[in-house]
Amino acid sequence: MSDLVEGRWAEIFGPRYLPVTTILALGVTLFAFNAFLSAAALPSAVHELGGVEVISWATTLYLVFAIVGGAAAALLKRRLGSRGSLVGLAIVFLIGTLIAAIANDMTQVLVGRAVQGFGEGVVAALCFALIPELFPSRLVPKVFGMQAVVWAVAAFGGPAGAGALTELISWRAAFLINVPFVLIFVAMVLLVVPRGERPVEAHGFPGLRLLTIGAGTMLVALAAVTEPAQAALLLVGAAVLLTAAVWLDRRADQRLMPPDAFSLRSAVGSGLWVFLLMPVAGAATAVYLIMLLQQLWGYGPTQAAITGAVMAVAWSLSSVTVANVRQRATRRILIRSGPLFLAGGLVLVLLGLEWTLLPVLLVGQVAIGMGFGMSNGYIMLTIMEASTAAERDRTSALLPTTQSAGNALGAALAGVAANAAGYPHAVGNADVLASIVPLFVMGALFAVLAFLAALRLTQLAKVTPLATFAEE
Structure with missing residues (x-):
C-alpha cells in the first residue's frame, strides 16, 4: 500500500484538537491514578478503619467493575450518546469517590471503589471510542502515543501524589483529589463533545451477559489469592463463563461486542x-x-x-x-x-x-x-x-x-x-x-x-x- 498522509504532533495540541486531547488525557489519568491508588492510600485507611483482611479487594473490586463497565460502554453510548454517557458515568465515578472518602468502615470503602470502577471503566472505554470519531486516521497514532505518556506519568506520579496527600493531610484527601479533576472533565465534555442525536431503543438491559462477565472476572481475581489446585478450577470456571458471555452476546439483538x-x-x-x-x-x-x-x-x-x-x-x-x-x-x-x-x-x-x-x-x-x-x-x-x-x-x-x-x-x-x-x-x-x-x-x-x-x-x-x- 502507499504511504499514509503524515499527521503532526502539533495538530493534536493545536486549537482544533486540544480540547478533545485534554478530555482523553483526563480520562486516562483518572483511570491510571485510581487503579494504583490503593497501594498508597489504603494502608492508612485500614489503620484508621480496620479491615486489613479485605484491603486487596479495594483494588480487585475496582478492576472487576471497571471491566464490567467497559463491556457496557458501547451500549450506554448508543442509548445516551457520547456526551450523556461521559457526563453521567463521570458523575457515577464521583459518587463512588465520595462514598469512599467519607467512609466509616472498610465495607463502605469497598462499595465506593466498586462504584468508582464501574464509572471509570465506562469513561475509559468511551474515551477510546471517541478517538476514531473525533480524530482523522493520520492522527490516531499520535493520540495513542500521547495516551502512553499520560499513562506512565499517572501510573508512577499518581501513587507518589496519593502518598504525599495521605502523609501530609489524610488518606481521604487522596480520594477527594479526584473531585476537581472530574468537575473539569465534565465541564470540558459539555463544552466540546457534541450533543448528537439520542437513538430510542426499547430493548432490555443485558443483565445476564454483564453478570456473566462480572462473575468470570471475579473468579479470575479469586484465583490469584488461592491455592494452585483451587486456582486452576477457578480459572477453568472463569474461561467457561467468559466464553459463554461472548457466545450469548453474538446471539443477542443488542450486542455489547462486535460480532x-x-x-x-x-x-x-x-x-x-x-x-x-x-x-x-x-x-x-x-x-x-x-x-x-x-x-x-x-x-x-x-x-x-x-x-x-x-x-x-x-x-x-x-x-x-x-x-x-x-x-x-x-x-x-x-x-x-x-x-x-x-x-x-x-x-x-x-x-x-x-x-x-x-x-x-x-x-x-x-x-x-x-x-x-x-x-x-x-x-x-x-x-x-x-x-x-x-x-x-x-x-x-x-x-x-x-x-x-x-x-x-x-x-x-x-x-x-x-x-x-x-x-x-x-x-x-x-x-x-x-x-x-x-x-x-x-x-x-x-x-x-x-x-x-x-x-x-x-x-x-x-x-x-x-x-x-x-x-x-
Whole structure:
C-alpha cells in the first residue's frame, strides 16, 4: 500500500484538537491514578478503619467493575450518546469517590471503589471510542502515543501524589483529589463533545451477559489469592463463563461486542487476542519484579520502584517514536515485533535476576517496554480500521476492557505459576530463583502466542477494507 498522509504532533495540541486531547488525557489519568491508588492510600485507611483482611479487594473490586463497565460502554453510548454517557458515568465515578472518602468502615470503602470502577471503566472505554470519531486516521497514532505518556506519568506520579496527600493531610484527601479533576472533565465534555442525536431503543438491559462477565472476572481475581489446585478450577470456571458471555452476546439483538470478537477468522478478533495476551505475558514482571528486587537484591522500595519504572519509560518513549511511522508495511513489522520484544525481554529479566546482573535486567525491562510501545498503538489502529462503521463503537470501547482483562488474568496466572512452584515458601535466594523460572517461562510462552495472533492480524488486515475515520 502507499504511504499514509503524515499527521503532526502539533495538530493534536493545536486549537482544533486540544480540547478533545485534554478530555482523553483526563480520562486516562483518572483511570491510571485510581487503579494504583490503593497501594498508597489504603494502608492508612485500614489503620484508621480496620479491615486489613479485605484491603486487596479495594483494588480487585475496582478492576472487576471497571471491566464490567467497559463491556457496557458501547451500549450506554448508543442509548445516551457520547456526551450523556461521559457526563453521567463521570458523575457515577464521583459518587463512588465520595462514598469512599467519607467512609466509616472498610465495607463502605469497598462499595465506593466498586462504584468508582464501574464509572471509570465506562469513561475509559468511551474515551477510546471517541478517538476514531473525533480524530482523522493520520492522527490516531499520535493520540495513542500521547495516551502512553499520560499513562506512565499517572501510573508512577499518581501513587507518589496519593502518598504525599495521605502523609501530609489524610488518606481521604487522596480520594477527594479526584473531585476537581472530574468537575473539569465534565465541564470540558459539555463544552466540546457534541450533543448528537439520542437513538430510542426499547430493548432490555443485558443483565445476564454483564453478570456473566462480572462473575468470570471475579473468579479470575479469586484465583490469584488461592491455592494452585483451587486456582486452576477457578480459572477453568472463569474461561467457561467468559466464553459463554461472548457466545450469548453474538446471539443477542443488542450486542455489547462486535460480532467477530475474539474470532481468529477476522482481523478484529485476532487483534483482540493480541491485546489480551500481551498483558497476560507482561504480568510476570508487573506483579513480581519490584518484590523480587527487594527480596533478592536488598533494594529499598524507592530503588526497586525506579528500576521497575524503566519499562514504563521505554513504553512511552518507543510509543512516541513510532507514532511517526507512515508505511503500512513498517506498521505490520512493528505489530509482529512487539510480542517478540516482550518475550525476549522476559527472558533477559529472568537471566538478570539469575545472574545478579543489573544491566541485563535493565535491557530486558527496556525490551518489554518497547514491545508494548512499538506495537500497541498500531494494533489498536489496525483493529479500528478493520471494523465496520456500524461496529466501531463496540470495537473501540472493547479495547481498554480487553487490556484490563488481560492484566487481571495475567496477575492470576502469574500467582498460580509462582505458588505452584513454591515461591511463597522459598527461604534462600537459590530457592526463590528456582521458583520464579516457571513464572517467566509461562510469560514468554504467552508472548509467543501473542506473536502468532499478531501474525494472523497482519495477514487478515491486508485484505480487510479500511474504514474511514473522522474527516478533517
